[in-house]
Amino acid sequence: MSSRWTRREFVKRAGVATGALAFGGSIAEFLAACSSGTTGGGGKNALEIFSWWTAGGEADGLAEMFKIYKQKYAGVNIINAAVAGGAGSNAKAVLATRMQGGKPPDSFQVHAGQELISTWVKADKMEPITSVWNSEGWDSVIPKDLKTIVSKGSDVWSVPVNVHRGNALWIAGSSDQVTPNSVDTLDDFLSSLGKAKAGGVKAPLALGSKGNWQVTMLFENNLVAVGGADFYRGLFTGSSSWSDNNIKTALNYIKSMLNYVNSDHATIDWDQAAGRLQANSSLATIMGDWAKGYFTANKWTADKDFTAVPSPGTAKTYMIVCDTFGLPKGAPDRDNAINWVKVCGSQEGQAAFNPKKGSIPARTDVSPSIFDPIAQRFIAEFKTDSLTPSIAHGSAAPEAFASGLNDEMGQFVQKKDVNGSAANIAKLADQFLK
């Protein structure tokens, strides 16, 4: 049994400043991303918000917050500068170009932890939002664990708008081959997939691995499943080794899963993979709960048309993915940006955003009754589960490690070389985590 990570331990890893900026996609994606970038500064009385929320569910959540902003601050011209590509696989490069070129958006989506602290705060590109945090009284409604991973020194640098769960298995309600009872362990899961395939389902497990980060999610979830939460967290504090046999075991489980996925996985993203459940060609997919936002945006009802359980072998752990917004230095519409940050941290904003986004609110005073039953379970589990920070979504490790790992996972799905990838991952850890 693993213990819940204490706040101090969580912070120690999620807030340590050691990273460098790196882009995790191909050169072609990088160029495409750069050419789609906007120039910043929306003219008179504008508010330019940068994110990668373009898919079903996430785009709807963002639109809800824009609605609230417009009601409160009429006359502000909101510019939605979202760049498509799950997990920011294109957006992060566009943002980096803009920030380095002195053309920041007014506010941008950034993950709590290393992605915020060891890139933008470390590079001195952010203004603290401490005074907003205090005047809005967020200490009394946002858990201290979350505040700590958006803090450095005596300052707070962004406000968490949600908490996503990265370790979730989504099961089509129509499936009687993969069921919540058949997936407690990775071996159970593989055996259900095997039966489904033998029964004629060609690709029971939907995967969209465009950008590779989705495979990093399989890897981090498998690490928790095979090693436990303490082992996983120890990889970032130095108490576990990246040469441990658990690394190979986790990779081997991905290799086995790949026998059951759609052959075009490298060309599709997470939302198209979720769509395969709705099209009845796959039975399950492993993804963060933004997939729930996608399903409900596409008219599926939670716990009726689909359901969710912790990804195989990870019950009682919660892989944290936390989206936040802050204030870049030189924001062209600074006052409007401060008001945006206030909406992101408000009860009204989080109550409108999270049910559509698929996440649970960062605030503790948003009533669970406005959420679907899966989110209600997740809200309850978040309070007691052991928390693990995600590598794929910026909290656990510096950006350079995360993007190096994404590249390695891209190699792994092609070559399926467990020993080779394990050795390369250990090298990355030596280079970027020490």
Ligand code: GAL
């Ligand atoms: C994550 C982000 C989520 C969701 C997801 C898919 O990095 O935290 O909010 O957008 O990517 O794009």
